[in-house]
Amino acid sequence: MRLRNKPWAKDMINDNLDLISVQPENMPGKWQDRFEKQQPLFLELGSGKGGFITELAKNNPQNNYIAMEVQEGAIALLLKKQVENKLSNLQLLLANGANLTDMFAEGEVSGMYLNFSDPWPKTRHEKRRLTYKSFLEQYKYVLEKDGYIQFKTDNQGLFEYSLISMNNFGMNFEDISLDLHNNEKLNEDNIPTEYEEKFSKKGFRINYLKASFK
Template structure:
């Protein structure tokens, strides 16, 4: 998903550097200092326009959340929401998920969300998939020992790939559904992302898993 450039985005970002970090180079192990309260810290990689993380942060004031997004045009739309809401437990991060171990300290994150990640279907683009082994090894470093990953996608190919990639990495699966919206147990607290709403309305089933690394 490439969003059109937004002429206002840069100014809005520069005026709100208390709400968003832009390619920071010295935040490793210090993210809690960005929040009002020190409390469990969760990260979403690839937040897009950010409805999911905004709603999650509203519903869970007992946690802190970081929304990470590589596209300025997408995170600017999330920033617009956060400028209105000013949720004290939500921070934005403009950067690439491929740099997680430079951006976060070891064991700094309690849980990680991947929602409707770009599928990169061509084999030559495998390394860009957010469930490729090089990403998993970074998630393992920044997640606490009892941390977890929650992953949702409508894309069957990416889901199958991710199951194999995580399994080959030695991860263990705690929850799994090939039809999240019709799963009473896992759908109970589900917050739909922009992509999720769009594709489930078109009739696509939503795949979901929760997994952790073996320590």
């Protein structure tokens, strides 16, 4: 979902370059330098307004997190939260996720989160889906050997497609749920996104998987 333009966004970003990166092409292998401590690094691809990643960083000070978003308006809202919270284990990244291997070194990331990605339902747009094989190749490169992907969506078609795409890529599935919020074990530690809360209240089931590369 594209947000309205935020006239104040550019100035806020430029005033807080210690909290947000806008030149990630200079960062492969150097992301830990932007954090207070060197700790396992996790990436959310498509952070939106940032409710999920902010809460995750608060709850897990033993990890470092990067919130990546391509929409300037969305990441500016997340930046406002970070200016207030000043979480030392959270950095923001304004960039397009189609070029991850230009931004991260091989094995630099411990885990990735894909939350409610655009389903791109038309067949001609298949290559834009974040679980298409060309994206999976990039994830495999930037993730460490034991790294994993967590994926949530309310879109049944995208979830089924993702299961097939990941299976064809030879990935291992650790957890799969077609109704996350009614799965007592998996939902116990679940942090909902703003989108997730909105659509689960309307009765949409939330699909979830956790997978790794062989």
